[in-house]
Amino acid sequence: MPRIDRANLDLILLEDAVWVLMGEVGLSSYDFNLSQFFSCRHPWQRPEQITAIGRFGAATNYNELYAQLAAEGIFLIHSPEQYLLASELTHWYPLLAGLTPKSLWFSEPPSFESVAQTLGLPLFLKGSRQTSRHRAALSIIHSAAEYDRAIEMYADDPILQWQDLVCREFIRLRPVPSTATEKIPASFEFRSFWWYSNCVGAGQYWSTDYNWNREEETAALAVAQAAAVRLNLPFVVIDIAQTIAGEWIAIECNDAQESGYGAVSPFTLWRNIIDLELNPSV
Numbered sequence: 001m002p003r004i005d006r007a008n009l010d011l012i013l014l015e016d017a018v019w020v021l022m023g024e025v026g027l028s029s030y031d032f033n034l035s036q037f038f039s040c041r042h043p044w045q046r047p048e049q050i051t052a053i054g055r056f057g058a059a060t061n062y063n064e065l066y067a068q069l070a071a072e073g074i075f076l077i078h079s080p081e082q083y084l085l086a087s088e089l090t091h092w093y094p095l096l097a098g099l100t101p102k103s104l105w106f107s108e109p110p111s112f113e114s115v116a117q118t119l120g121l122p123l124f125l126k127g128s129r130q131t132s133r134h135r136a137a138l139s140i141i142h143s144a145a146e147y148d149r150a151i152e153m154y155a156d157d158p159i160l161q162w163q164d165l166v167c168r169e170f171i172r173l174r175p176v177p178s179t180a181t182e183k184i185p186a187s188f189e190f191r192s193f194w195w196y197s198n199c200v201g202a203g204q205y206w207s208t209d210y211n212w213n214r215e216e217e218t219a220a221l222a223v224a225q226a227a228a229v230r231l232n233l234p235f236v237v238i239d240i241a242q243t244i245a246g247e248w249i250a251i252e253c254n255d256a257q258e259s260g261y262g263a264v265s266p267f268t269l270w271r272n273i274i275d276l277e278l279n280p281s282v
């Protein structure tokens with residue numbers, strides 16, 4: 001995750017309804033040129049205090065940036081506490097327990113025997129914020145030898161070494177067609193965006209060929225909405241997956257300011273947010 005520099009951020013008033021603070025990340029899954037589809041103004045004068053959605057990617061310096069912007073009268077939609085609640089499993093897990101796989105976390109790696117006994121095998125390992133680029137060998141652990149090797153690699157991994165170690169119960173997810181690689185295999189999984197607990201977009205998480213039917217979508221979004229309501233955040237992403245038993249679970253949540261769109265149409269997503277802001281009674 002990079003440090004975000006205020007000087008590279010562009011403050012836009014979208015359709016006279018929503019303030020967005022944009023920064024280019026350089027990823028096609030994340031960047032979206034709002035001005036190609038919407039009216040985007042840079043008002044010469046603005047209210048002294050405004051609330052803005054940050055679209056500048058994952059920031060290592062969110063707290064500092066929040067304070068710097070607040071001093072200008074620009075309040076990011078998530079306070080530093082809300083940002084942590086959306087981003088770190090150690091913060092969101094207590095609220096989502098029961099909707100998401102059972103999880104434990106540690107500042108120092110626990111013994112393999114103790115976690116395997118509590119969570120069973122295989123184990124799902126990740127950092128409190130993310131995996132190491134979805135590499136299966138670092139996340140799906142079947143034995144003490146695999147565990148030791150993963151722990152060793154976590155210590156050297158630039159993404160994982162500064163995060164708490166999270167151990168999760170491994171849930172068998174409904175597979176979808178995908179070619180075998182060293183990545184975690186794709187499953188029947190969807191990403192959903194929630195604006196004040198209203199669904200403003202949902203679509204496939206993996207870029208392989210699968211889709212939900214009406215019934216599946218309804219069941220999946222009910223679980224995602226329950227998670228969103230529990231989190232009670234302005235703008236959160238909930239990733240949901242179907243187990244091989246047919247049940248829907250929340251895989252994780254994230255700050256939607258930082259999340260890639262997945263297969264969600266960015267146009268529809270922003271249109272929905274604008275409409276909710278223009279008609280707050282909905």
Ligand SMILES: Nc1ncnc2c1ncn2[C@@H]1O[C@H](COP(=O)(O)OP(=O)(O)O)[C@@H](O)[C@H]1O
Nearest residue numbers: 101124129130131168169170171184187251252
């Ligand atoms: N507890 C689990 N059991 C089985 N599969 C899981 C579990 N947690 C995550 N996965 C699978 O691994 C993928 C990556 O895990 P995730 O927690 O989303 O990591 P990241 O934060 O790096 O995206 C998920 O999209 C899901 O397919």
Ligand SMILES: [Mg+2]
Nearest residue numbers: 130239251252
């Ligand atoms: Mg994920």
